[in-house]
Amino acid sequence: MNIILRGGPGAGKGTQAAKIVEEFKLAHISTGDMLREAVSNETELGNKAKEFMEAGELVPDELIISLVEERLSRDDCQNGFMLDGFPRTVEQAESLNNVLEKLNTKIDYVVLIDVDNDEIVRRICSRRICTSCGYIGNDSDSTCPSCDSEMAQRADDNEQTVRNRLEVYEKQTSP
Numbered sequence: 001m002n003i004i005l006r007g008g009p010g011a012g013k014g015t016q017a018a019k020i021v022e023e024f025k026l027a028h029i030s031t032g033d034m035l036r037e038a039v040s041n042e043t044e045l046g047n048k049a050k051e052f053m054e055a056g057e058l059v060p061d062e063l064i065i066s067l068v069e070e071r072l073s074r075d076d077c078q079n080g081f082m083l084d085g086f087p088r089t090v091e092q093a094e095s096l097n098n099v100l101e102k103l104n105t106k107i108d109y110v111v112l113i114d115v116d117n118d119e120i121v122r123r124i125c126s127r128r129i130c131t132s133c134g135y136i137g138n139d140s141d142s143t144c145p146s147c148d149s150e151m152a153q154r155a156d157d158n159e160q161t162v163r164n165r166l167e168v169y170e171k172q173t174s175p
């Protein structure tokens with residue numbers, strides 16, 4: 001089973017994705033997580049992506065598309081995958097169609113998590129992520145409820161960037 005999980009920033013994609021991939025044993029493909037890893041490892045991709053991410057802008061399509069194409073062709077995707085945060089533009093959606101055709105597979109479900117903008121801003125400003133296991137919590141968690149490590153705020157989780165990410169979602173992802 002192949003799924004696309006859709007929704008604006010802070011809608012809860014990461015939280016729900018973790019549950020769904022565990023339940024259905026799917027490969028979890030989060031372009032946001034892949035990019036954050038590249039930024040923290042200071043790879044060529046990470047260095048190119050960093051500024052866009054911190055401003056709440058989309059990383060250019062050509063960087064993302066090759067990243068996802070490579071990821072989808074790995075063995076662990078053969079029993080099903082969940083795309084979380086991709087596609088985010090019409091061009092990405094079209095390129096996904098081409099990749100699926102090449103791999104002789106298709107999308108079975110698209111799930112949209114629809115949340116009001118004010119609620120999104122409230123959630124994102126209080127969101128904290130575990131620096132060790134990636135658990136998604138909030139500012140009431142002093143340490144990670146899952147592994148007791150330090151919780152930190154994402155560089156792009158502030159009100160100004162969130163409002164921009166919501167605008168980007170409306171203009172570039174909704175179509």
Ligand code: AMP
Pocket residue numbers: 009010031032033035052053054056057058059060064084085086087088092156165
């Ligand atoms: P996310 O974790 O899905 O909220 O993504 C965090 C940031 O990574 C976004 O605000 C973008 O800067 C970048 N990003 C993630 N996925 C994509 C994508 N499919 N296309 C372009 N940029 C992306």
